Amino acid sequence: MNKHTASCSTVLNTQPQVVLKIGIDVHAAYCVIVTQADGSVPKPPQRFGQAGLVEWVRRKMEEGYAVVSCYEAGPFGFGLHRRLLEIGATNHVIRPRTWDDHFKGVKTDGRDARAMVSALDRFLAGNSHALTVVRVPTVEQERLRSQSRIRESLQRQLKALAQRGRGLALQYGYRLRGDWFGVRRWPRLELPAWLLELLEPLRGCALALWEQVRAQTATVEERSQGAKPCGVGPWSEQVLEREVGDWSRFRNRRQVGSFLGLCPREHSSGGSQQQGSITKAGNGRLRVILCQIAWRLMVRQPDYRLVKKWRPKFAAANARRRKQIIIALARGFAVDWWRLRTGQTTAQKLGLALSA
DSSP, rough: OOOHHHHHHHHHHTTTOOEEEEEEEEOSSOEEEEEEETTTTTOOOOEEOHHHHHHHHHHHTTTTTTTEEEEOOTTTTHHHHHHHHTTOOOOEEEEEOOOOOOOOOOHHHHEEEEEHHHHHHHHTTTTTOOOOOOOOOOOOHHHHHHHHHHHHHHHHHHHHHHHHHHHHHHHHHOOOOOOOTTTGGGGEEEEEEEEHHHHHHHHHHHHHHHHHHHHHHHHHHTOOSOOETTTTOOOHHHHHHHHHHGGGOOOOOHHHHHHOOSSSEEEEEEEEEEEEEEEOSSSSOOOOOOHHHHHHHHHHHHSSSSHHHHHHHHHHHHHHHHHHHHHHHHHHHHHHHHHHHHSSSSHHHHHHEEEE
């Protein structure tokens, strides 16, 4: 090799790697992608199966591209994300949003993928607000979270069946209350035989679901160990841990409140400032659990610092104001729980009594 050839190869090796950005619109049967190489114009949409897309990305990386992609979080989980990481690509799972920013009323897979790759381009250029990146849990964290969510789904189905039975009885002038299908209540129902016969299929399904709910609850709660604040039961503690996954992901209390959707709405312009109800933009399951915990804390934790703050106002408040106080208590406890889980404070400093 002469000096000229060696110098040319040195120049080629020092050239920056071309970044291939990919916006992916994921569906069950296929994926629609739009690509953009560095700052060039986005290419027309292409369609692949998930396996074909991973193989196509692999070939592009072998050609020398640095691949960065993104797709929306949704019902298809994180399998595609993990496969892209395995072959060395960089992928971001992002929060779903409406990509029709100009409200033209036209939505297609290609348009969504093109909007995604344009936002990804701005994100890689330094605009951190262009995309909201979703934290991807580990496989174990995802399975534990699915376990508790399955129990919640079974519980909703059980309530729907119980309500269907109550509605059926009410249709014929009879009123059922509570868990009418239970082993103790069923023999005591003073209903005609023909109505009991109509209710029997619903009762069989409800009893089967009830057993599944009990078994699933026990499976989740058995992983709860150690002392917990009074008012935080094994189920509540496990839901908090499984839905968050890693409490150290939050850098400050504002991020905790934002993740939960417990921050107030705000409409401020010019010199006016107006705040409303909570945004409900975060994890709804955690909001429900935290509000339930807040009601229990108000009764069982009289020395807790936030209960001391809110109890005098709670006693003199009307029903609407009490709900607002409970939400404020839930938001404050979530921040304190984050501080407890990250070792920033102790239960004794917060005034929380522990139970075995």
